[in-house]
Amino acid sequence: MSDFNYRDGSLHAEEVALEKIAEQFGTPTYVYSRAHFENQYLAYADALGDHPGLICYAVKANSNLGILSLLAQLGAGFDIVSAGELERVLLAGGDPSRIVFSGVGKTAAEMRRALEVGVHCFNVESEAEMARLELVAAECETTAPVSLRVNPDVDANTHPYISTGLKENKFGIAIDTALDVYRHAAQSPHLQVVGVDCHIGSQLTEIAPFLDALDRLLILIDQLTAEGIQLEHLDLGGGLGVRYRGEEPPPVSDYIGAIKERLGDRQLGLVLEPGRSIAANGGLLLTRVEYLKRAEEHNFAIVDAAMNDNLRPALYQAWQDIVPVTPNNAANEIWDIVGPVCETGDFIGKNRSLALQQGQLLAMLSAGAYGFSMSSNYNSRPRAAEVLVDGDKTYLVRARETQADLVRGESPVPEKRGSK
Ligand SMILES: Cc1ncc(COP(=O)(O)O)c(C=O)c1O
Numbered sequence: 062m063s064d065f066n067y068r069d070g071s072l073h074a075e076e077v078a079l080e081k082i083a084e085q086f087g088t089p090t091y092v093y094s095r096a097h098f099e100n101q102y103l104a105y106a107d108a109l110g111d112h113p114g115l116i117c118y119a120v121k122a123n124s125n126l127g128i129l130s131l132l133a134q135l136g137a138g139f140d141i142v143s144a145g146e147l148e149r150v151l152l153a154g155g156d157p158s159r160i161v162f163s164g165v166g167k168t169a170a171e172m173r174r175a176l177e178v179g180v181h182c183f184n185v186e187s188e189a190e191m192a193r194l195e196l197v198a199a200e201c202e203t204t205a206p207v208s209l210r211v212n213p214d215v216d217a218n219t220h221p222y223i224s225t226g227l228k229e230n231k232f233g234i235a236i237d238t239a240l241d242v243y244r245h246a247a248q249s250p251h252l253q254v255v256g257v258d259c260h261i262g263s264q265l266t267e268i269a270p271f272l273d274a275l276d277r278l279l280i281l282i283d284q285l286t287a288e289g290i291q292l293e294h295l296d297l298g299g300g301l302g303v304r305y306r307g308e309e310p311p312p313v314s315d316y317i318g319a320i321k322e323r324l325g326d327r328q329l330g331l332v333l334e335p336g337r338s339i340a341a342n343g344g345l346l347l348t349r350v351e352y353l354k355r356a357e358e359h360n361f362a363i364v365d366a367a368m369n370d371n372l373r374p375a376l377y378q379a380w381q382d383i384v385p386v387t388p389n390n391a392a393n394e395i396w397d398i399v400g401p402v403c404e405t406g407d408f409i410g411k412n413r414s415l416a417l418q419q420g421q422l423l424a425m426l427s428a429g430a431y432g433f434s435m436s437s438n439y440n441s442r443p444r445a446a447e448v449l450v451d452g453d454k455t456y457l458v459r460a461r462e463t464q465a466d467l468v469r470g471e472s473p474v475p476e477k478r479g480s481k
């Protein structure tokens with residue numbers, strides 16, 4: 062976590078004290094380090110080197126315009142899953158020709174818009190989707206670049222909710238039927254076969270499952286070549302894990318090095334869709350202790366961030382470190398760190414050894430990925446502010462939501478006639 066460090070007994074994001082951020086913007090607030098995002102992206106770009114291909118940041122991990130714009134400035138590509146994400150990338154200055162469009166449920170309107178702006182390709186996830194894309198492309202009198210997302214049926218060895226490359230998962234086209242689907246695409250005047258894609262899961266901490274998937278894709282690619290269907294790129298998706306609690310994922314350079322070695326001298330571009338490994342440790346969630354409550358079974362620290370701000374603990378029983386912004390010398394006790402939402406599942410950390418006082422600031426670490434982007438307004442809670450730190454500068458990249466934001470588009474109904 063070199064971009065978030067203690068200086069003079071106080072936690073800083075780059076050169077800015079988190080106490081200052083809390084004072085200026087309030088809590089809960091997501092705080093990001095620009096340097097972290099840049100360095101993680103550049104680790105991917107450098108490891109790819111002069112091998113043709115694209116590093117397409119997975120927008121769903123953290124879709125704030127500030128983050129997308131800094132990546133666009135570095136020449137990043139983007140992996141999107143909706144028209145909403147597409148418009149965000151365009152607003153942030155991203156290059157549409159570096160966008161891959163993933164997702165199992167693309168609508169015709171989303172396809173039209175993506176064709177209009179000229180995305181790099183559609184990662185097609187079913188035969189039905191391909192049929193729709195063919196129709197839409199024909200209506201638009203154009204040709205859609207397609208890459209089939211195949212399901213290689215490999216075990217990613219991760220949490221079952223974030224494993225995506227097994228036969229039982231909803232994603233992709235079974236690898237043993239892909240050949241037929243490619244044959245169809247290759248003879249369509251409105252589809253242009255450009256690649257093959259897979260994404261086997263998230264928070265993977267070993268290289269082996271990626272290589273298993275790659276080997277299966279290479280067999281398919283050889284079959285396609287034998288039939289005269291030549292692919293331009295292979296997309297291995299995202300999925301490289303990060304350290305939340307003692308995990309030791311391989312460095313990006315080892316991961317990409319191993320993939321490039323397996324590709325050998327094949328003339329195939331390499332596309333990757335990293336999300337978490339770029340974003341997770343580039344952000345934290347700053348929160349304040351509202352109340353301390355000592356009960357018979359547990360000590361509870363009730364903070365002003367909740368499951369609506371960060372869903373990962375409730376959804377996956379995920380562990381993210383929680384640290385004091387200004388540590389003190391008092392004796393540690395064991396605490397459950399919970400939010401104000403009316404759900405037993407509303408916690409951001411359990412059994413944490415901390416010395417706590419009412420009113421103090423805490424930071425939930427590793428919150429840059431799937432943090433704000435999965436947040437909601439549950440319990441009519443305004444979503445948090447987001448602040449990006451760049452050296453000694455802070456940018457409010459998303460203002461805290463207001464009461465007016467919470468009811469935008471809603472209206473009361475008139476009284477029922479005769480009800481009085
Ligand atoms: C298609 C696709 N690509 C990329 C990603 C990004 O994955 P990660 O954040 O694990 O790198 C995901 C999410 O798991 C995804 O579904």
Ligand SMILES: N[C@@H](CCCC[NH3+])C(=O)O
Nearest residue numbers: 121223263264373430431
């Ligand atoms: N949202 C998940 C990862 C799912 C990735 C999306 N395919 C997480 O927080 O770990």
